[in-house]
Amino acid sequence: MLDIAEELDRWIGQGRDFAVATVVAVGGSAPRRPGAALAVDADGTAIGSVSGGCVEGAVYELCRQALEDGEPVLERFGYSDDDAFAVGLTCGGVIDILVTPVRAGDPVRPVVAAAVKAAASGTAAALARVVSGPPDLVGRALLVPSDDAHDGGSPAGGAFERGTHQGGFGAHPELDRTVAAEARAFLDAGRTGTLEIGERGSRCGAPITVLVESSVPPPRMIVFGAIDFAAALVRVGKFLNYHVTVCDARPVFATAARFPEADEIVVEWPHEYLERTRVDARTVLCVLTHDAKFDVPLLRRALRLPVAYVGAMGSRRTHLDRNRRLREVGVTERELARLRSPIGLDLGARTPEETALSIAAEIVADRRGGSGVSLTGAHTPIHHDATSPPAARIGSVA
Numbered sequence: 062m063l064d065i066a067e068e069l070d071r072w073i074g075q076g077r078d079f080a081v082a083t084v085v086a087v088g089g090s091a092p093r094r095p096g097a098a099l100a101v102d103a104d105g106t107a108i109g110s111v112s113g114g115c116v117e118g119a120v121y122e123l124c125r126q127a128l129e130d131g132e133p134v135l136e137r138f139g140y141s142d143d144d145a146f147a148v149g150l151t152c153g154g155v156i157d158i159l160v161t162p163v164r165a166g167d168p169v170r171p172v173v174a175a176a177v178k179a180a181a182s183g184t185a186a187a188l189a190r191v192v193s194g195p196p197d198l199v200g201r202a203l204l205v206p207s208d209d210a211h212d213g214g215s216p217a218g219g220a221f222e223r224g225t226h227q228g229g230f231g232a233h234p235e236l237d238r239t240v241a242a243e244a245r246a247f248l249d250a251g252r253t254g255t256l257e258i259g260e261r262g263s264r265c266g267a268p269i270t271v272l273v274e275s276s277v278p279p280p281r282m283i284v285f286g287a288i289d290f291a292a293a294l295v296r297v298g299k300f301l302n303y304h305v306t307v308c309d310a311r312p313v314f315a316t317a318a319r320f321p322e323a324d325e326i327v328v329e330w331p332h333e334y335l336e337r338t339r340v341d342a343r344t345v346l347c348v349l350t351h352d353a354k355f356d357v358p359l360l361r362r363a364l365r366l367p368v369a370y371v372g373a374m375g376s377r378r379t380h381l382d383r384n385r386r387l388r389e390v391g392v393t394e395r396e397l398a399r400l401r402s403p404i405g406l407d408l409g410a411r412t413p414e415e416t417a418l419s420i421a422a423e424i425v426a427d428r429r430g431g432s433g434v435s436l437t438g439a440h441t442p443i444h445h446d447a448t449s450p451p452a453a454r455i456g457s458v459a
Contacts, residue, residue, distance in 0.1 A: 066180030194269030235262030286349035
């Protein structure tokens with residue numbers, strides 16, 4: 062539900078009751094990933110999406126019913142082959158949907174309120190909810206902050222100290238501690254998905270399925286080289302929801318007037334900036350300087366960092382010369398194998414905008430495990446995300 066956090070935060074601030082349907086697990090070629098959500102308030106207003114249109118009507122009705130009954134529901138939707146009028150996914154996939162009522166006085170409401178406020182404000186936190194298991198646990202929720210959020214305030218207004226959490230499952234204290242630890246691991250990876258655990262916080266007791274949704278700040282895209290191609294890449298990076306930084310040592314080029322859509326502009330030698338700035342496993346580094354005095358020290362550093370993607374612009378000749386220079390300064394063949402150079406996919410791109418599209422396409426393919434080949438005539442999956450198996454279907458639960 063954290064993908065619609067800003068709207069839900071407004072609804073809670075207005076005192077609205079609502080039910081939220083969240084994708085728990087997917088199988089096959091499903092259009093939305095775990096965590097995608099649709100919410101419906103008491104007046105029938107709907108926001109978000111769980112399927113891109115295939116089953117929205119049926120999920121809408123489940124939300125209305127959950128608001129009336131006050132009970133969470135887990136429902137499975139799959140491809141309807143036998144009955145052309147049945148509700149199903151025309152793409153052939155399977156999705157499990159958890160519908161949770163969030164009404165005034167419900168125990169889950171303050172936890173949901175804190176979670177959506179955190180997500181809306183860009184605070185890192187993980188929301189864990191029981192999807193299936195003992196009836197008295199289903200629908201319970203736990204909010205876990207990141208380890209570096211202890212010095213700030215809780216999204217709900219109270220202090221969050223390191224290692225603490227908000228809400229809980231009310232069964233066994235060890236269950237809360239175990240889920241909180243697992244949720245932090247999901248949060249560190251920026252991952253949303255399910256985990257299986259025993260109701261006592263280990264493999265003991267009745268099995269439960271927990272959905273963990275991670276709210277993390279946007280991943281970083283750092284573009285080195287304040288050139289016209291960089292301006293186009295900044296626009297595409299923002300479209301893909303990256304926090305985009307432009308870095309160049311030349312103040313005449315690295316200006317807000319030239320890059321109005323960049324989140325940050327840094328005038329500094331690229332390798333020196335990369336040494337001091339924070340990166341993580343989701344960060345992408347795009348080196349567009351194609352000048353050895355910038356490229357070599359920068360790439361020597363970049364190829365040794367645990368980032369998602371390192372690409373460098375240049376001709377085939379520039380690529381070969383750059384690789385030679387990198388080897389001379391100690392870059393290993395294994396490190397060189399990480400470098401995407403020449404940067405981008407072969408789209409025949411010429412203009413800055415076309416080149417930016419080529420680079421962005423390679424970043425997406427690299428992130429999702431795509432091949433980059435045309436889907437026409439191919440027999441490869443359309444969606445490449447790793448998925449967890451759909452949870453077992455249940456009916457209404459208390």
